């Protein structure tokens with residue numbers, strides 16, 4: 001122990017008094033809620049080394065022992081399929097937690113207990129948390145927890161973590177945990193037992209999981225485990241591999257299925273007389289709402305209502321209108337900017353340096369004003385809306401509603417989540433595309449986010465800009481929709497690879513807890529600000545530099561023909577240069593031009609369309625590079641630039657031809 | 662009675678000619694089996710056919726045997742196509758080999774698994790067996806895919822059939838395991854089903870791979 005080399009610092013800590021507890025279980029069983037209830041304010045969320053999967057870690061003091069709490073990504077079985085599951089298992093394999101809390105949903109004991117069986121089989125230190133008891137009780141399920149505990153031979157605790165029920169018992173169980181001396185003996189059918197034994201006999205290395213569990217994973221052709229075993233067995237491995245191949249070949253058709261069925265039988269046997277089902281199924285209002293939201297006839301109108309009130313009224317009118325007026329119009333323009341300008345002028349003798357802070361492109365008067373005055377209210381309202389919707393369980397339902405339509409664009413319904421998030425922040429949404437199954441789907445989603453989905457801040461500004469001319473707004477909306485559909489449609493045809501498949505669990509619909517929604521919004525805002533504020537400041541500095549060195553003017557001159565091609569005045573180049581730093585920043589630049597009366601309706605429309613399509617901001621580009629690699633990112637950037645300009649050009653011609661002004 | 666492969670092929674040829682084309686007998690050259698093949702002797706010895714002046718005709722038992730042989734052949738074709746997903750010439754030639762294995766109860770099992778199909782992949786009728794009559798009288802429609810269910814219908818999962826082991830494991834993780842009860846909640850725009858107290862949505866690709874034994 002303690003010799004493990006891949007987690008240096010972690011290991012140092014656990015050499016001291018810090019012990020570790022890991023939370024595992026299916027998605028949506030309340031792991032994060034439990035995690036938040038157990039840990040205090042100091043939580044770190046970071047990517048698991050070498051992956052894009054996020055893992056939260058926190059600390060807690062139980063008695064006088066410090067515990068590190070790890071919230072693992074959702075997993076369905078010890079044999080892993082997705083990257084998330086792989087990370088969850090890796091935490092169990094490499095970090096050797098002192099206690100593992102397997103959290104499951106009381107209503108789905110039979111299905112989820114199969115994993116408890118696997119954890120016990122691997123001889124891991126498991127405590128079973130039967131969660132969401134409140135809802136189970138409401139529908140009339142009765143669960144005999146003491147009997148379950150006796151049968152499993154490990155501690156079993158009933159909880160409703162979202163109702164703060166059972167937290168005390170869980171803490172106590174963690175601190176009192178000792179490895180059970182009589183855990184459930186998992187026995188399969190005779191043939192399977194024989195096969196396991198044959199493989200197990202050939203294993204000689206030292207492992208953190210019981211050999212029996214590893215033998216099963218080998219037989220399931222688990223690549224990662226095969227790698228670990230290959231290393232541990234050394235020269236012995238070929239013999240073992242031969243045996244595994246032999247057995248797998250014999251049972252090739254049905255090994256996974258046989259194993260799952262045997263495990264289900266074991267779970268059923270354990271649960272005999274433990275669960276009493278209600279005589280009649282209670283149909284709750286949540287279920288009624290759920291049915292309502294997934295039937296096209298009612299679901300589509302509901303979607304429109306959600307978009308109208310959530311996006312348009314709350315984010316658009318309230319966030320981008322009322323709040324921006326207060327923050328930017330009143331707070332900055334009327335009070336803060338004159339005040340800070342006064343100070344700067346009084347204390348900084350050089351005009352050039354004054355300009356750096358409070359000039360046309362000043363860090364404070366432009367950078368901070370845009371970031372705090374315009375972007376903050378819009379993005380905050382959007383994230384509140386998004387987090388609220390997320391916690392109701394609406395997104396999976398939306399996903400199934402749009403799956404058929406999305407398939408035409410080469411994506412499964414699952415992609416609706418990053419797409420909606422894109423209307424908040426394309427950068428964050430590009431990161432979320434990693435939850436999609438295939439590379440093909442991810443690339444198409446990334447492309448559409450880069451090209452056609454305007455982020456909330458940008459949307460707010462553009463709608464504000466064009467709202468004075470409803471015709472312009474209409475043309476902009478129609479063009480964007482048309483181009484998005486066109487590109488998606490073509491991408492689905494051109495991109496190689498198999499069409500995606502769609503499957504999704506529909507968690508029950510719930511009334512979100514305000515605390516949870518605010519916490520999520522806060523975390524997202526924090527991320528957003530850490531990411532954008534520096535960019536705004538850098539942008540301001542670069543723009544200032546460009547201005548004082550006159551490089552900027554040259555660049556504008558260079559871009560003049562390009563602007564002219566799409567019928568825009570050369571000043572509009574400024575907005576496009578801004579645009580590279582943040583898309584919304586670019587739109588805000590247009591806003592300035594319009595207030596100076598430099599553009600007419602046609603020009604404004606063309607500029608808005610081109611700019612919305614135009615290059616994603618620096619941040620989004622960097623994330624694209626991280627997620628998809630240089631080649632894809634550059635390819636998309638190039639395509640987007642050419643496409644934006646060609647579209648601007650054609651639109652301008654069309655509008656000129658019909659005489660739109 | 663266990664006949665040789667050639668004998669079965671001759672029976673099939675006569676059956677098609679007499680039952681489907683309306684001929685009375687078939688010329689020996691047209692059976693597709695050379696006239697000096699021992700299969701002819703085998704058939705006459707079993708009192709299934711009569712051979713007169715280069716023509717071969719059914720005797721009553723022979724007609725029955727021919728019908729069952731045709732049935733096995735067409736069931737084999739369906740099996741190749743629907744379950745094993747082997748099509749075209751390859752499928753035909755495999756079906757030809759396979760049909761000879763489908764006797765004594767195996768055909769009944771396959772017929773039930775395929776939900777008592779009425780036609781072969783080329784649209785020709787499959788003569789019904791006893792199992793088909795039984796099923797019809799009991800109103801038992803056998804096993805169908807989730808895509809053939811109506812909303813609200815429930816049944817027991819009979820088997821999952823997928824070429825892709827990952828897809829299969831995904832389904833199993835959702836609790837789609839033979840023997841579990843499944844209820845279809847909705848079939849458009851996506852399939853929503855319920856197993857236990859959980860609900861899942863899948864597309865028709867996946868829904869087609871879940872086979873369910875219908876309940877009443």
Ligand SMILES: Nc1nc2c(ncn2[C@@H]2O[C@H](COP(=O)(O)OP(=O)(O)O)[C@@H](O)[C@H]2O)c(=O)[nH]1
Pocket residue numbers: 026027028029030031032033034074131132133134135159160161162163391510513516
């Ligand atoms: N009624 C009820 N809801 C819960 C309980 N625990 C979690 N939830 C809800 O279940 C949803 C998923 O919880 P979360 O912690 O995000 O699940 P995770 O995916 O396992 O981390 C949230 O909407 C929670 O509010 C519980 O004990 N009772």
Ligand SMILES: [Zn+2]
Pocket residue numbers: 769772773777778790791792793794796
């Ligand atoms: Zn039948």
